[in-house]
Amino acid sequence: RTMWGRSMTQPACPLCQKTKTMRRTPKRLYGTPVCRKCYYRFASRRQLAYLVDWIAFYIASFMIGITLVIMFEALQMAWSTQNAILLSLDWVILPLMLFLPKDGIYGYSPGKFICRVRVVHRETFNPIGPIASLKRNLILLIPFSPLVVAFLLQKGYRVGDGWAKSKVIWLKYQSHPVFTGGLTCEQCEYDLTGNTTGMCPECGTTFTPPLAPPVAVIDHTCVQCMYNLTGNTTGSCPECGTSFAPPTVPMRAIPPTG
Numbered sequence: 001r002t003m004w005g006r007s008m009t010q011p012a013c014p015l016c017q018k019t020k021t022m023r024r025t026p027k028r029l030y031g032t033p034v035c036r037k038c039y040y041r042f043a044s045r046r047q048l049a050y051l052v053d054w055i056a057f058y059i060a061s062f063m064i065g066i067t068l069v070i071m072f073e074a075l076q077m078a079w080s081t082q083n084a085i086l087l088s089l090d091w092v093i094l095p096l097m098l099f100l101p102k103d104g105i106y107g108y109s110p111g112k113f114i115c116r117v118r119v120v121h122r123e124t125f126n127p128i129g130p131i132a133s134l135k136r137n138l139i140l141l142i143p144f145s146p147l148v149v150a151f152l153l154q155k156g157y158r159v160g161d162g163w164a165k166s167k168v169i170w171l172k173y174q175s176h177p178v179f180t181g182g183l184t185c186e187q188c189e190y191d192l193t194g195n196t197t198g199m200c201p202e203c204g205t206t207f208t209p210p211l212a213p214p215v216a217v218i219d220h221t222c223v224q225c226m227y228n229l230t231g232n233t234t235g236s237c238p239e240c241g242t243s244f245a246p247p248t249v250p251m252r253a254i255p256p257t258g
Contacts, residue, residue: 013037013038014032016035018035024036027039029042030179043153046115047150049109049111049114050146051111052110053102053110053112056111057094060094061094061098064089068089069086101131101133101137102137103133103136104128104129104132106221107119116172117169118169118171119166120167122161122166122167135164138163139160140160224242227239229244
């Protein structure tokens with residue numbers, strides 16, 4: 001009998017820690033079973049962030065286009081030349097300059113910053129840069145690909161994360177093993193929450209249990225105001241006062257599953 005069958009002990013969701021939310025068959029986020037509420041809340045944040053990014057991109061494109069048209073009229077440029085420049089701007093230049101690298105500012109895009117999600121490297125957990133963001137979002141240039149991406153992101157990884165070696169984390173739970181990895185067996189996906197023996201009881205695969213919780217500051221910057229917290233051991237950001245867990249031991253990066 002599996003742990004998700006009828007049992008006297010109902011497991012709690014590893015994110016919200018609620019038992020009642022796990023009564024229905026849970027969903028897998030980065031290979032780890034979580035309740036449907038947390039699963040869809042995380043997906044909704046990412047989808048909303050994507051929508052905000054598109055709106056911001058179109059507003060920026062419109063403003064740039066209006067400015068260029070005014071400049072072209074002042075220079076009395078031919079209509080054919082204007083159309084060629086504007087078409088190349090809309091379909092090539094602006095997407096490459098504005099939309100595709102949008103996740104490369106400390107792992108944020110405008111929408112992700114608002115929705116409190118972030119793109120990090122899946123092994124180092126450092127925020128990705130413009131080049132990795134370009135690789136990650138290049139797939140979005142293909143027609144109808146955003147619809148496929150919107151469906152796949154619910155499970156965590158989406159098309160493009162493999163090329164950029166990236167993953168999206170929820171800042172509220174950025175130090176949680178659901179996002180840092182290590183909650184499920186890599187072989188049989190058995191739930192290893194709370195297991196400190198170093199061996200999966202289902203298939204016998206060995207693993208490295210976390211010796212200490214990962215620190216809250218992954219890249220030594222404040223999650224609220226982006227203030228540099230390198231060397232700060234007070235537990236409070238001097239810029240905005242946000243509390244954080246100062247690093248006392250190096251964070252052990254456990255390879256993610258899925």
